Amino acid sequence: MADDEDEGLGLIPELYKPPALLPIAQLKDALLYTIETYPVTIIVGETGSGKTTQIPQFLLKAGWTSDGSVIAVTQPRRIAATSVAARVAEEIGCQLGQEVGYSIRFEDVTSAKTQIKFLTDGLLLREMLVDPLLKRYSVVMVDEAHERSLSSDILLSLLKKIMRKRPELRVVVSSATIEAEKFLEFFAPEEEEATNKQAKSDFGHIISIEGRMHPVEIQYLAEPVSDYVERAVQTVLDIHTTEEKGDILLFLTGREEIEDAIDMITDRIPDLGPGYQTLQPLPLYAGLSTDQQMYVFQPAAENTRKVIVSTNIAEASVTIDGIGYVIDCGFVKLRNYDPGLGIERLSVCPVSRASATQRAGRAGRTRPGKCFRLYTESAYSTLPETTFPEIQRSNLAPVILQLTNLGIQNVVRFDYLSRPPSQLVIRAIDTLYSLGAVDDQARLTKPLGARMADLPLEPMLAKALLNAPNFGCLPEMLTIAAMMTLQGTTFVSHDGNKKQEDKAKRRFAVEEGDHITLYNVYEAFVSQGKKDAQWCREHSLNFKALVKAMSVRKQLKNQLERLGIAETVSIPAAHVSRVGPMSMTERVRRCLTTGFFAHAARMKPDGTFQTPSGSATLYVHPSSIFFHRKADWVIYHEIMETKNKIYIRDLTTIEMDWLVEYAPEYYRVRQR
DNA sequence: AGTGTATAT
Structure with missing residues (x-):
């Protein structure tokens, strides 16, 4: 992994910081005690805290796999499951697929020796079809749960159910934001279930880990703007002419806006006059081919500042080094399902405060940075705290079919982390009924419904x-x-x-x-x-x-x-x-x-x-x-x-x- | 008449 910008030994000091120096190492004993004592542990830790790589290793050394069980760590994305597994295998000093492995669709890099297994949360859900109580696992850690993806939400609900039958199972929920309380409350036993001996507070615990992020200075607009693409382009040029070195990451909502912004930047570069670095605008969205996406990861040439104009893909799915400045337009395109019409809608929505925080954080990964929000501070305060969970805005037919197949009797009264609107559930059942997957009592039909679910x-x-x-x-x-x-x-x-x-x-x-x-x-x-x-x-x-x-x-x-x-x-x-x-x-x-x-x-x-x-x-x-x-x-x-x-x-x-x-x-x- | 944020089994 050579880096052109590095001289000398070619090592990036932070990357090679020994795990013992990570903030999480100081919490090791407290963490192990909590996991030993409570069925549920919520970890609040920002990016860079080392939670994903360190916690599984602590658990391994503390003997959580000594009886032959496995520690599962789920990730919302395939790329995360594979890369984190590789990193942990390296730290432990084993070959990937031996003590540490990963499993994603079409790729199972595990063996009989595997003790720590990284996998996508969707795949763990599939595993429940053959192992409903997840008996091979002593600990299940659900990473990035704050993203509230459809499958991690469902996974948490099912884990809660499994824990009643397997009191020895340990669940670790890791989250980057303030949703910790909500997660803990969700896992708390119902009033009638809680015995005198086990009060609610004995059920789980929250542990916070400090991250290693650099400070990011945030600037708001004094007045709202109507054309945020125009304003974003101006801001890019302002940063380029007045701020010191560091690449720029601009968040817009979609391909069309990104192409417009890049054209506008390119058009205005000649107006800058002489004496400035080269400005190199680059698009980034999922629809680009892989080779077109690669450009954004290459370090900029000498005396060149990159401007990456991206969709939400750069918010969590993709990480680019060297970003010093973030410009946040304040909007995102979200998919919404209309259960009345049975159609999906792709609409531009204001971001949540959690998203805005995540976007800003992209400027502070390697050094202190700045974030320019193209909205006023008062507009920020009116933004929703978190993004609407996917389960409340999706076509639920596939999920309902899967839950029914897992033996969930009543999908309407199922213990959802956030209850989906009943319209969504009803529409899903209607669809499944019309296809013959469930009967008029919403029970799975056999063999058709069961086969469809498989x-x-x-x-x-x-x-x-x-x-x-x-x-x-x-x-x-x-x-x-x-x-x-x-x-x-x-x-x-x-x-x-x-x-x-x-x-x-x-x-x-x-x-x-x-x-x-x-x-x-x-x-x-x-x-x-x-x-x-x-x-x-x-x-x-x-x-x-x-x-x-x-x-x-x-x-x-x-x-x-x-x-x-x-x-x-x-x-x-x-x-x-x-x-x-x-x-x-x-x-x-x-x-x-x-x-x-x-x-x-x-x-x-x-x-x-x-x-x-x-x-x-x-x-x-x-x-x-x-x-x-x-x-x-x-x-x-x-x-x-x-x-x-x-x-x-x-x-x-x-x-x-x-x-x-x-x-x-x-x-x-x-x-x- | 001229297009799709992102992710997963």
């Missing part, structure tokens, strides 16, 4: 895939299901060449729609472009995404085989007479309809779509082949509202009659 797919897609053998199109549907999980990342425009991307897309396009078009892409990739990044480049395809599709397809295939559904299975006798002579594309289209009947629409002469009830106008997403072509009835994979327009993505043509044939109950009411 698959790592959204319920509608799981239903369609499980129906594939009935249409004799299992190999095709496996591919389509795998391609759907790429969520629109199949095509990329290399070097920003949009026209070339459109042209490449047309090459694979078929009149039946996007699903079969993506099937063609996958087939071409496997036969011609597999392990050939250059072929992908020529066809504007995302190599990494297609490799992932291959992994997903293989995983789905294995999972179905375990359910007794083999890829080569022939059409069941009862169906042969009906689907035997059909073309493969018709089988696939019918099969998709059995899962996505609720996502039906019909094209109007002007090229927009209408819902079956005619209540809303839907726009074809420009990534669809029907952006340029005509269609009649279609089903679509996804629906989302942005900028007051509802877009549908991944469309396939169907016959209206199929809706009634495959979903008679769902469409009966509207037919009359």
Whole structure:
């Protein structure tokens, strides 16, 4: 890990500071005592406190794995699980995968010797399907719980349930913010459960660890602004001309704003006049290809100041060294699910104070920094304290299916950390009922519901895939299901060449729609472009995404085989007479309809779509082949509202009659 | 008519 900026030994002193000097080392005894004494320990520690790397090692040395148990540490992101595991393995002096390992989807780097295991919280949830009480673990540490992701919230609820049956289990919840009290209160036993011997306060404890952050000076605007992109650009140039060295990190809400801001900065650089360093604006958002993202991590050239213009990705998911200045526009794009309409909405919302703090902290990682907030101090005080938990603004159908499969009897009265609005839960149950995954008492159906829950797919897609053998199109549907999980990342425009991307897309396009078009892409990739990044480049395809599709397809295939559904299975006798002579594309289209009947629409002469009830106008997403072509009835994979327009993505043509044939109950009411 | 914050199984 050479660093160009470092002279001499090439070592960065802070990185090599022995763990014993971390603030957390002083708390070691108190920590171990607390974990020994109380079932629940809440750790409040800022970035740099060493909590993630040190606590598992303390527990290991204190004997928490001496009976053969494992210490689990969950992370919200795959990258964190792998990198932290590598770091701890190095500190302990073992090979990764031996005493210290990690497990993420498609990668299990653990062995029989593994005592500390880092994994994503989503994967630990999956493990509960085979080990409901998580018996192999003596301690489960849930890291970054303050982010309130859907899976860490659910995980905490289930851990609380498990603890009643396993009093010896220890739960450590680690959080960077002030939510500690809420977490502790959540784990406290109900009044009637608390015996005299065990009062509420005996149940858990909060421990705070000081971080090693440098101070960040915060500046607010005196007056609010209406155009924060313009103001952000001005601030960038002001910092560049008046402040000392240090890169700039500018938070905006999305790709369009980022590109606008970069154009504006580039346009104004000549006006600065001579005598200043070079200013190098760089975009950062998840939609960029990996090589385009790499630029932001490279140290700037001599006499150059980087300006990284980023979405929320730089708030927690990605860390860039050398940032001295942060500019925070005060907004973020958040996904919201509208249970009434059954659509997701991507809307620009004010950030929470917790987010604003996290953004500011990005300036103080290596030295004292400054943060410029493009809003007034009084506006700051009116911001919500924390971001609305994901569980209160998501489509809950997948979660409810999973909880039901884990044996949760009543998903409405389930012990949520933050209760989702009942509308969300009701809508989820309705969806699952219409798909046949639960019965009219909201109980899991067998085998259909249980099988759907076993698959790592959204319920509608799981239903369609499980129906594939009935249409004799299992190999095709496996591919389509795998391609759907790429969520629109199949095509990329290399070097920003949009026209070339459109042209490449047309090459694979078929009149039946996007699903079969993506099937063609996958087939071409496997036969011609597999392990050939250059072929992908020529066809504007995302190599990494297609490799992932291959992994997903293989995983789905294995999972179905375990359910007794083999890829080569022939059409069941009862169906042969009906689907035997059909073309493969018709089988696939019918099969998709059995899962996505609720996502039906019909094209109007002007090229927009209408819902079956005619209540809303839907726009074809420009990534669809029907952006340029005509269609009649279609089903679509996804629906989302942005900028007051509802877009549908991944469309396939169907016959209206199929809706009634495959979903008679769902469409009966509207037919009359 | 012209597009998607981020993450996970």
